[in-house]
Amino acid sequence: MSLPDVAELDLATKVGQLFVVGFEGPEPTEDLRELLTDYRCGNVIYFSRNIDSPEQVAELSRELQTIATEAGPEIPLFVTADQEGGVVSRTDWGTEPPSQMSIGAGRDADLARSVGGAVGAELASIGVNFDLTPVLDVNNNPDNPVIGVRSFGEEPELVGDLGAAMADGMQSEGVLACGKHFPGHGDTSADSHHSLPVVDHDRERLDAVELAPFRRAIDAGIDAIMTTHVSFPTITGDDELPATVSRDVQTGLLREQLGFDGLVVTDGMEMNAIADEMGTPEGCVQAVEAGCDLLLVCHTPAVQKDSVEAVIDAVESGRIDESRIDDAVERVLEYKERRGVGQQTPSLDRWEATSDRSREVGREVAAAGITVARDRNETIPFDTGRPLHLVGFPGGRASPAEDDRYEPTLVADALEAGGFDVELHEVETADALPSFEGDEQVVLATYNAAGDDEQVRAVERLDEAVDAFAALVVRNPYDLARFPDVSTAVSTYDYTPATLSVTGEILAGRRRASGRLPVTIAGFEAEN
Structure with a gap:
């Protein structure tokens, strides 16, 4: 499928391509239909609330692609999900992989690549073409309430190597991988779903720890990076500014210093660190200004619609130059074409052909971790x-x-x-x-x-x-x-x-455990 040139698209269609919207239930809601047709939203996200069975998800993905492509320019949807493994697994039918920390305990990059490939193949079979993983946060804070076992561990080199390998495996199956949460959510004791955490380390420390896994994944060719709603005053000079809406972070650091030219994706813009600080619609405008390409607004239809309108208004008022929108849309369309988004039909038969591989790789990870x-x-x-x-x-x-x-x-x-x-x-x-x-x-x-x-x-x-x-x-x-x-x-x-x-x-003694703790436990001496 040849996608249209950005110059052929009107402003509403272009802005819609920047939005990733969520919805309630296992079928398209009227609000979602309106977002995909009237508001031209070009991407969706699945949560557990949308997922019942492989057959149902495959049918849902087919239906959503049809709704989107029949509504206007034939641009397929990014269908995204957070299928990290372990405690963040949106599917619940027995094939979900173990946590990234289990992979970290096994310390095997080839196995991480196998996990990425197995997850990618299974997701592709049911129409999910964009996985919001791997987690590249270095979890060196035992009091971190939101990352923890979602991370590969506390060693920056290990996190980077395993994350890059997982992303490579996933992308080899035509599914985009997205490293998160840039510039790092590992050393926080607050959860950005609830409030604005602050990481106030100096630049030398950030380069050595927080940024190292992202640099490794970028060098390895990861498709996308997700931002974090965490304040980094060393970079921004402001301890009340979330990194997601900072041009110093998303353009100055990520684009210019680290040389990343892939998709920059926000974390959920209805999280309190954004919603309570500036409001979701204004946050979306500021995220675009900062250099983000895709905006996740996952839950509330009224907020989703207000956010789309806020970005359109910002362009029409001259606050955002339309060339900034064009730049983001060109990147979105480039990756939809590069990964063949919308070109394969999801089906239960395709899923059945991948599920045994997912289960076997999951057992390999568990045995190693x-x-x-x-x-x-x-x-x-x-x-x-x-x-x-x-x-x-x-x-x-x-x-x-x-x-x-x-x-x-x-x-x-x-x-x-x-x-x-x-x-x-x-x-x-x-x-x-x-x-x-x-x-x-x-x-x-x-x-x-x-x-x-x-x-x-x-x-x-x-x-x-x-x-x-x-x-x-x-x-x-x-x-x-x-x-x-x-x-x-x-x-x-x-x-x-x-x-x-x-x-x-x-x-029961029928298998020997071989994993090693990938994090330091204060006061506990491991004896394995």
Whole structure:
């Protein structure tokens, strides 16, 4: 398909090509139809709320492409999603990859490339042509509430190498990859969904840590970079200015200093760090002025429409020169053509041809990444011929970016499949623990215990009372800092089906864990 020249497009169509809009439910809403036709929005984003099954997503993608191309110039949509793996996986049918921190624990760039290829092939089969990953943030702050296991780890070189490899694999399947969150969201203790974090390191430190993975990915040819709503006063001179709307960051640093000529994509413009500071419509105008090409407005139809109108008004009033719009649209069209967007028909048959590969690669990642951080008493393997007691605490989303699927029953089911006779005890406090005999086998699955004193008390109590005990750190490896003397600890980094299945095999002794912690845990000495 040959796409039209920018000169052939009217202003409304050009501005529409800059917007990536979300919607509610598994079918096109009337608001979405209006955004794609009357407002000419040229791109969409899927969240878990839009996804039921591979067949449904393939049909949805076909329908949206038809709506968009029949409404005006035949320009196909970027269909985007945050399919990072682990706790940010928009699909929920068993093929989602483990978290990036699990890949980091395995430290294998070839495996990262395989993950990118498998995810890219599966997404392409259901009509998703733009994956908003890899996460290139260096997670060196254990109190970070939004990145954590979404990152490959705390070593800039490792993060850059694995991120570049994952992007290469994804792009080899015709799906755009997008490194995020530039210039770095790893060393923050606030979540930009809720407020404006500040990273106030000097330029030497930023070059060595935060910027290094982005430079590596850019040099390797990544298609897109996503901005972050974090303040970098060393670059901007203003500790209240989000990087997304800073020309010093997006044009001066990213374009001119780092030499990036791909797509610059904003993070969600309805996040509080933008919405509360300047409002989403004004934020979109400022992001275009700063040098961004694609604007994510993901949730509210009225805000989406106001934002499109605000950018059009800014051009018509002379605030934004139309050449800035043309530059962004040329880049959007270039990448739609380069990656063959809209040229393949999504289908269930195509998905079925990719799903086995996704599952197998997921198991390879889990086997390489799951970490037996300590096993002083050689508790592992547990005896499958005896009952295994599993104690589980409830989970929940640590950030609005995450999907909320964790339940202790997921762990119990995986251990049952691994050959154990499991008795599950779901509790919310340490005082609710059953009374176990010293010779019983007990596993306690922690979930964000770093912020939960009850889970910490439960681990300490069981480790003292039971000989065959292990703490299974299901999500956040920083939990280990809260019980640094525990006798046996296993870190899984996520609760995807692949990860929990392999965990069951490791605890049963049928597979050996080989991962190493990719982050430093204060006060905890790993013994693997």
